[in-house]
Amino acid sequence: MIPLLLPPNPVQHFYLGGDRIAALRGIVPETDRQPEEWLAATVSRFGDPVTGLAVTESGEVLRDLVSADSAGWIGADRGRDAGDVGILVKLLDARQRLPVHVHPDRGFAARHLDCPYGKTEAWYVLDTEADCAVHVGWNTDLDADELARRRDAQDSEWMLAHMNRVVVREGMGVLVPAGTAHAIDGGIFVAEVQEPTDFSILLEWSVTTSTRDESHLDLGFDTVMSAVSHARLAPEALASLISDAGTTPAGSTFRSLLPAAADAYFRLSDAAVRGGASSVRAAGFAVVLVTDGAGELVGAGGRVPASRGEVFAVPHAFGDWRLEGAASVLVAEPGAGWPQSLTRGGVA
Template sequence: MANQPIFLEPVFQERIWGGKQLREQFNYDIPSDRTGECWAVSAHPNGQSIVHNGPYKGLKLGELWEQQPQLFGSNASKFPLLTKILDASDDLSVQVHPDDAYAQVNENGELGKTECWYILGCEPGAEIIYGHHAATKEQFKQMVDAGQWDKLLTRVTVKPGDFFYVPSGTLHALGKGIQVLETQQSSDTTYRIYDYDRKDDKGNTRELHLDKGIEVTTVPHVGAETTFSTETVGDTLVTTFVSNSFFTVQKWNTNGESSFPEQAQFVICSVLDGAGELDNATGSYPLKKGDHFILPLGFGAFTLRGELEFIISHE
């Protein structure tokens, strides 16, 4: 299996703010028109991807991680990353995530959650919430308690192709009409600060986590500076968005043919657009928009052909 790509079947999550773009844009068979999240590459217990091909077909990704560790060659105790596609047909709640140290103590050993977003599509003028205007923790708490959201929250207009790095402690939310590919630590810990006082189909408001959320929010807000770098490999433009102790995230745009050497770690690949094929010593594998797969450790050198846009991530 180490010389075959590991294709994965995603898991879909319905959300109060979800929509139908995962079907319309990626042709996924979604459970309803309120589908908010595609957990595309996930070994998290709350939604695990299933291996779609090869001798391990049918295994959950977490099972493959435990049973065949040589495919990954990682020192992590659990599969470290989670790749999602999100469809926000309505505003997401304003939220914040803890870091590893806080989550270990307060969330039963769960990882913290640092993440990043690549904007796939959005309505004109769509906005995200990214940060806040409070100068001190006391001021932050006072503005939250008083519901001064317009004064507190920082809004940023987005467009397709934008990239945002969202470290733990960053107050954030996707706005209505935005689709993103999200790369994150493998965690499902979210502290909801504000949810627009909306109710679900049973008339209930969603739980808020004000004490924990206020405690872990970085005050004052520190903007995450990102410096992109680019290189050309054959007919592929490789753009590196971020590379740190949590993850490396790149965009690959292939238009023609490109040959890549053997990778030094397992690599997560998501096809955002186009079609083509991936070749290595074992054969040729067709690729299309919406495919998600892992190149395991030992996959070897490979060639990409076609017109393809990927998001690539690894430890």
Template sequence: MHSPIPALPGIIELSANQPAARPYLGGSGIARFRGIEQPDSHVPEDFLGSATEVFAGGGVGLTVLPDGRPLREALAEDPVGFLGADLAETLPVGQCGVLTKLLSTDGRLFIHAHPDDAFATRHGLGVCGKTESWLILDIDPAHPAEVLLGFRRDVDRDELAQWFEEQDVAAMTEAMHRIPVAPGDTFHVPAGLPHGIGPGITLLELQQPTDLSILLEYEGYPGIDRSSALLGISRDTALSVFRRETLESEELDELRATRSSRGRAQQLFPDAADNFYTALRFRPDAGAGSTEVPAAFSIAVVLGGTGRLSTAADSCTVGRGSVLLVRHDAGPLRIDATLDVVLCSPAPPLRAA
């Protein structure tokens, strides 16, 4: 006989889940945000509520729940409880449809781009590519806080290949938009758009649930060589994922747009993100009571304040740096008015009209 599946509460606190030996320096901002020690100098990512492995596999990056099971296994055993019937019906077994991360750079993150769904499928890299979006949480004033996003001019295919072969970082960065950032800024980064992140930035990232990156810049990053930078694909094929056309200022503004608030709630990313995931920020409001949110699978990241997250059956006191998984079957979630919280959820399944 099979052992009974352990019951899990509707709100599950998640400890840090930082894959080791990543190729770029980072992690100090995660340590400050979560109020923990930084394990070492190369742990720049915290995979939150993750059913996604790093590209090298081996289970690295998977969240392990308090009962000892990987989240991927728990999702496979009880998809309707975690996700609700609609998502459970449409997502692959053991998946939750989104990867949420904390990311903290103590060195510069290389210039790279991500494949889209069609490229990933065509080249045997999985069923989805990687569109992502960022909320800047904190900056280190010791560094010029900036990100690189898109090209300021059209870049010829041969020029891009030359930059890669010569590892001409000066030419790469000179051709890109260099954007100063501050806490609260948001960015939507579609698959294919070249980007990099300067040192001293801590951000919350939502992305499609995969770990696929093609690196234009790789020299000087431990564990990465020419072949792995290209995911083992031929150079010209791999570099074809990069959007080489100019990113005009009007489109850049759209990628940085947020939407109007509805009471405490604000949709953090532009409409283009809705096909992939949703990030709703609930800001503190001393004049309001608690806010009720409909039942949904979500990763709750507490940015500030102290208060309670509650369902009909569970309640917990949380503060800045708390990260929690909320199951669909917990029912509606109530968020105290004292809290500043982002709820990160997969996109709802598409239905025929």
């Protein structure tokens, strides 16, 4: 098996953006609310069985291909969900501030959503305008009733004032654990890696085209607010969620772009070659985005040309592989030890 080149898969959403995705992927946006692309996705939008799923040039659904040969694609028989690849990767190009929202953890998802995954996620900054920031966690302990009142009043100013504001720069990686309130300023373009779900609890919907009824996973706020942390995220804890590894130029050896705590959920790395070869990535499912130049993905299955803006789903059966030529790539992979780690109960 060889890496599968996938056509663009833009997703319409409730917020503005998408021009930088279009420029990278060589497409013309259909609307000004096309701010996401789901890369090699085998999961769909919450409540929608189709939107988000990756489809090949010939019209085959990637999820179906993985289900038909899970050993070839991920190196194991997944049993309950043969189409599961352990990760969801997106390009997110916000031209307005995203709402304050939260994702549930695995325990909540297992109890209420019949899913073994929550939605811990991470952002890798590809581009940003000056003084743009992400908002991660509360800067003080919050009273649950007060937060509920502010949510119902859609008091955006109050929520943002009680959050940690982190000015970002290109190459910064930020881990957002499940349960942590967060938002992203308009002007930031990120690659987002996350657990393979679309579970979001909106504390702030009035800045989007979404509604209150679409903001609580169809469970009601009385239930979903138990998934929301009300505790202060202290400066030292916030610092541990940030990596500056990608703010220096990439080399031929693949390097991790995220804090170590992300490894249990997903991994994101990069490499750049300039007429040579990269270090080797071990066999396993991966999503590869070529961010610059042109080269080849070289593995036991053969050699596959790869150029800027292209996206590949790399199967386990491609074997250990490397990048050759003059190109730069981002590589997203499931967490360390997956899928066995998930069937053992995974991460709390």
